[in-house]
Amino acid sequence: MKESKFALIFGCLFISSVFMVWGIPAYAVNSLWPACDAINKTIQNANLGDRVAQKELADCYYTGTGVERNLETAAKLYLKSAEQGYAPSQYWSGNIYQSGRGVEKNYRQSFWWMKLAAEQDYIPAIVAVATMYALGEGVTKDYVQSAYWTRRAAELGSPGDQKLLGLLYETGRGVPEDPEQAKYWYSRAASQQNDLSEARSAQRYLDALNQKLIREHK
Numbered sequence: 621m622k623e624s625k626f627a628l629i630f631g632c633l634f635i636s637s638v639f640m641v642w643g644i645p646a647y648a649v650n651s652l653w654p655a656c657d658a659i660n661k662t663i664q665n666a667n668l669g670d671r672v673a674q675k676e677l678a679d680c681y682y683t684g685t686g687v688e689r690n691l692e693t694a695a696k697l698y699l700k701s702a703e704q705g706y707a708p709s710q711y712w713s714g715n716i717y718q719s720g721r722g723v724e725k726n727y728r729q730s731f732w733w734m735k736l737a738a739e740q741d742y743i744p745a746i747v748a749v750a751t752m753y754a755l756g757e758g759v760t761k762d763y764v765q766s767a768y769w770t771r772r773a774a775e776l777g778s779p780g781d782q783k784l785l786g787l788l789y790e791t792g793r794g795v796p797e798d799p800e801q802a803k804y805w806y807s808r809a810a811s812q813q814n815d816l817s818e819a820r821s822a823q824r825y826l827d828a829l830n831q832k833l834i835r836e837h838k
Contacts, residue, residue: 655679656686666697674701675709682721695722702733710737711745718748718758731758738769746773747781767794774805779818782809783825790829802829 655662655676662680665673678697681690695716701709714734717726731752737745746769752758753766767788773781786805789798806829809822 659686669704671701671704671706671709674698674704675706675712678709678712691716691722693722702736705736705740707737707740707742707745710734710740711742711748714745714748727752727758729758738772741772741776743773743776743778746776747778750781763794765794770794774808777812779809779812779815779822782806782812783818783822786822786825786829790825799829799833 655673656679659677659680662673662677666677674697678694678701680686681694681697683689695713698709698712698716702713710733714730714732714737716722717730717733719725731749734745734748734752738749750766750769750773753762753769755761767785770781770785770788774785782805785795786802786809787793788795789805790802791797795801803826806822806826810819810826812819812822
């Protein structure tokens, strides 16, 4: 039961980090239009080696916005930009290797690129790395490392990871079991105003833990 709960939570966090319209996060779709509308300028800048323009052009090809959709071209552009150390492109390079869109699927390559972006504190990549460690996808399963990266995202303010870190402390998965730390991280997530769904969910976890502790001390 615990295994399925952890798999579900990690899976939901990972999916939310890459919630897609044709593979691009929904919040980013509108931001594509300026770059894709000015496609000639974006192409020119990308050809000059501008890593941001390469990422923007890759997004255009990936979604077929302003150009004919071409996943292979998108993948090449993501990788060119990623090789220049641009964290969003490193994350998307990991994404394309994970999904096999435009490149041959390769979980080890996916993890490698995700970790490079995570090391730059790019939260979607941190979530992905924590999930990959938890599931053993592209890397040896390691709950301690998964907890480490979950904490890193939590400290950067990710409410889903704050809730998950609370669960890890509640159950002792990858960290020492510590109800007080669990309550602290559940409370942090429950107080988030930018994600009310996660906040309500964290509050339910906090309430359940408090009730459990009351029963145990009767």
